[in-house]
Amino acid sequence: MFSLKEEDIAKKKILDCPAGACSFTATGSEKGIDITASDIAYHFPVEQLNEKGSEDILHIDETMSKVTEAYNWDFHENIAELVKHRKRALYTCTNHMSKFPRQYVAATLPSLPFTEEEFDITLSAHFLFTYSNQLDFKFHLDTIKELLRVTKEEVRIFPLVDLEGKKSRYLNVLREELKNDAIWIEEKVAYEFQKNAHTMLRLKKV
Structure with missing residues (x-):
């Protein structure tokens, strides 16, 4: 879903946020990749x-x-x-x-307990845009700016549609709001499980 190969991230420091209960951090770590997962769920045992x-x-x-x-x-x-x-x-x-509990950091967006540009690449799946009807525009903007703050190279967000498969109504306004923070690239990917959920957003730091 992020159009990444193992060699693309092998020497990078990666943040997965929000990571949930997925196996990306565990699987990547076994291959020697430096990955940190962060999620509100990690406040709990x-x-x-x-x-x-x-x-x-x-x-x-x-x-x-x-x-x-x-x-x-x-x-x-x-x-x-x-x-x-x-x-x-x-x-x-x-x-x-x-x-390896230290690789799983509890955090409540839109605030993250990381330093500026601590990670090379940040990946964020099935949260922003997916819940456009539950999370308002300000939350999206604040969260993306926070993800950019802790990232040195680029933030990748997937997908760009809501739970109904409709393109998020926040995209155009966010593109304008973030024009001084990052280069906005919408890129189709090979993965599509939810119908119409086949595009990711790449925000390259300027």
Whole structure:
């Protein structure tokens, strides 16, 4: 979803925010990549994160069948495969977090406990723009500026559509607001699970 190869980030310092209960930090770390995950969920013990993640996966299993037409099933062949993938990611994440808790930093956006340009690249998936109906314009602007503050090279955000698959209404105004902070690049990617969610935003620091 971010159009990145392993060699693109091998010598970079990466921030995943908000990271949730995904396996990116654990898997990347095993390959020697310097990754830090940050999320509001990390305020809670890993046992609670595992419990909440398991509940969310159960919710997916119960509700996804009602909206299967809103998704492309090329990457995940069916709901059972999606659930299996999510369970594996949750286990990998919480197991790694138990062993290496310092790589998982609790934070409540739009504020991050990191220094200026502490990371080379920041990745942010399925949060900004996805929840355009729940998170207002100011939150989006403040959060993106904060992600840019802690990033040296670029911030990548995926996708650019809301939960209904519609392009976020904040995009055009944000582009204008951020014109002095970063170069705005919208780039189509190979990954598309939610229909119309096939474009990421690259914000290259100026």
